[in-house]
Structure formats: structure tokens, C-alpha cells
Amino acid sequence: MKLRKVTAASAVVLALAVTATACGSDDKKDSDSSGGGKKITIGIKFDQPGIGQKTPQGYSGFDVDVATYVAGKLGYKADQIQWKETKSADRENALSRGDVDFIAASYSITPEREKKVDFAGPYLLAHQDVLIRSDDTAIKSPSDLNSKKLCSVTGSTSAQNVHDKLAPKAQLQQYPTYSACLTGLQSKAIDALTTDDSILAGYASQAAFKGKFKLGGLKMTNENYGIGVKKGSDLKAKINTALEAMVSDGSWQKAVDKNFGPAQYKNEPAPKIGNIVS
Template structure:
């Protein structure tokens, strides 16, 4: 009986050791050789959206698919992980993802914590208004209007504090609420990155209801975030992005995801060395 107990304990120890090893392998900077984990947004139409059927769609998602394929990972080998704005740096530094493609603007503060490949897209802070509204053509026009953005948005604060201090700022929990308010004439304009606004306006239920004013209130260069110091991965991703532009895929994806909104995008930005 004692021998059987000892044998069972030894077998259990082996199983535990193997399980621990397997778990450790899966967290190796977002890749375990067979699979790759990529961070995207789950709630941004046109850029990164988890659809009701459990699939993923958007410009950022398709960029990530293209890059992953160039790195040797087909669709079936991708694990998609939600990457909320406030968690992106932590996800990268903790090795929970290999890289992040999630309307991730390159700036000096973020470059202190992570590296970026790209940029792969240039957008600007803009305004979204109702399609029949001719009263807002410049940012100063907001001084007598109601402006909507999400709670804590730097875009809204930029307008309120610097560009149109007399604007009536309303902040909701999400941009979908802002668009509902815009449609119901409870607010007069919504502000954030033009690419994000175009993504919402391109949803079928919004076709023809809204338009972008076409302002450039800031420059936002979207890059692919990755672990600090991973120069090899950065070089490989930059090469993939270059191929995506040169073979025409970049242009096709822009038209596919932003075309219905009438968004006039900038040309593909020059990829940094």
C-alpha cells in the first residue's frame, strides 16, 4: 500500500511539473512557437471590433493578420487579446502579447516604456457632425455648440482647453453613446481621431447620417507596439508593413474599412528605420 502511495505521489509530481512547464511556454512574450497572441481593440468599429459571431474585423485587425502571416502565422495560429488603451503598455511588458495593433499613437511618453514598428497610419483629431449640418466648418464654431467625447478623452480636453473654450463639453462612457446623442440632436459634434470617427460612421446603420468636418487638430501616427529592445521583431514587422503598402493591400484595406464614411485619408506614412 505504501509503495502504491509513493508511486502515485511521484506521478502527480511529474504531471504538475509538465503542466507548469507548458503554462510557462505559452507566456513567452506572446508566442509559443505554434501560436502568436496579438492585442487589438474589441470595441472600435472600422479598426478593431469583436463581432456578435465571435469573429474580429477592422483595419487594425487586417493589418495584424497581414503582419502575422509575414511572420509565419496563419489566421488559425493567432490568439486575439483585448487591449484597452490603459492596459497596452502592461500587456506588452508582461509578455501577454507579442505585439499590439490598436489605434496606438506613437508618442514620447509611450516610447519610454515600449518600442513601435511603423507607423502604418496617419490620422488627425477631427470632428464628426450630422450630414446636413453646415454650421460647423472650423473648430471655433464649437464655442456655441455642444461637444461630445468619451470620459477622460484627451481629444475633448484639447478642444475645451485650447481651441474652443466656450464649447459645452459632454462626456459619455463610449463613442456609441456620443453618436446616439449626435443623431438625436442632443449634441452637435463628436471629437476624437478621424480614423475612429470614420469607423463608426462607416457602420451600415450610420450610412449617410454623419460627416467628418475635415480638420487636422493633431497628428496621430499609429504604430505597432512591441517589447522594448526587441529590434529583430521590429525590423521584421517594418518589412511586412513595407510589403503591405507596396503590394497594394494597404490601400485596399483603407477603402474597405473607411470608404463608406467619405473619410479622406492621408497617404501611407513613411515607415521609420
């Protein structure tokens, strides 16, 4: 009889312990869902100065500033952000796998990509352009690139697009990195570097290249940068609201000036949410 009483008491204690543990789990879940106790993981580029760059001092660039602002509006402080490198070829997979909550990484909105992910924005309208030496007066239009040495990174379609559609006699030069192209541009081994003007402005804004290069202003394509989220995610609407606030309170223009200003980047006005320029 005494043994049975002890067993019954133990059962009560065990039941209480299980209940307490369950309540504790619910409390943690509630805390996480509010943004107050968990982290948010954001995909960015790590190797694009002015856009998204990992440095010994931390992370910098226009996309980093935009993502930090958006995260703040979602309820996350800067120290609750986990930055994850998302290379161009892996962006859709990173979202579908759940590796990141959203991606801000010079991510152009295209019909093909919209089949796989949802986009908030756009938050920047960029254009394919060329970067040339600051004393260059010969390149004023895409056709002026004919017979010029045109550089882009290995595997990029930017230089090929110019060659195929606008300057068929351009001499394509493929270098492993944009930095290598810049070195070639500085030494006159190449005449122009081509990719998105925002990326070019970011590189030209580096202290080592200040005053040495300028954008051609050719505006050869339209690149609508959006923030990628997993297909069907309710984050899209929340991020759009945050982007609208960033523009209205002046934070968007400040981020543009800070990251691209040294290259005298003539940015387009902040695009309206959902307005994709073809």
C-alpha cells in the first residue's frame, strides 16, 4: 500500500513536470514568432563593394542597408540579423530550402525567376552600363564599343549581350573578377567594363579608385532589383510596406548617396512597388 502511494505521488510530479515543459516550449515559440528572441537570416552578396560586401569591420553596401532597414521594420535589431552569402546561381535554391528568410543581392526581377520565388519591390532600378577611365571621351554610345576591348567576369552574360546586340565588333575580354577588370581598365589593357551600373558605381566608389573611372551612362538594359522570398510567403507584403516607409522617410536616398555617391552615380528615382520597368 505504501509503495502504491509513492507511485501515485510520483505520477503527479511527472505530470506537472511534463506540463511545465510543454508550457515552456510554447512560450519560446511565441517569443520566436514575435522577432524578439530569434534571428532572421538574410541572403546578400559578400563580394560586391557598394552593394553587399563582407569586410573585417562587418557588412556594408546598399543591399545591406536596405535589408537592415527592412529587418528593423519586421521587428529585428541589427544584432539579430544573420548574414548569409547567396551567390547568383544559388539564390532560388537558398529560398526553397529555407536557408534564408529573404534575399537582397542585386537580384533582378525576371519572369523566369518569378516562377520559382516571389519578389517584394522593386527597390532599385539599375541599368547595364559601362565603366570607363575618367579621361575617356571616345565612348558615348553602345556602338562606340565596336573594336574596343570590353571586359566582364568569366561566365557573365553582360559583355556577351553587348557584343551580340549592340556592338558586334567589340573585343570581349573575360577576367576572373571585377577587380581584375578594374586593374586592366586602369592599365589600359581594356577599354571598358560592363555590368549593372549600380555594381560599377560600387566598385568605382572604393577609395583606391576614386576619381579614376566614370560611368558611361549608356543605360543598355533595365534591371529591377527586388527582394526575393519563398513562393507564397507572407513576408512579401510586409517587406513592401517596409520599402515604402524607407523611401518616404528619406532613408532610401541616404543609402544611395552613401554607397554610390563617390562614383557620381545618377540613380533613377525610387521605383514604385510592383512597377517593373521592361
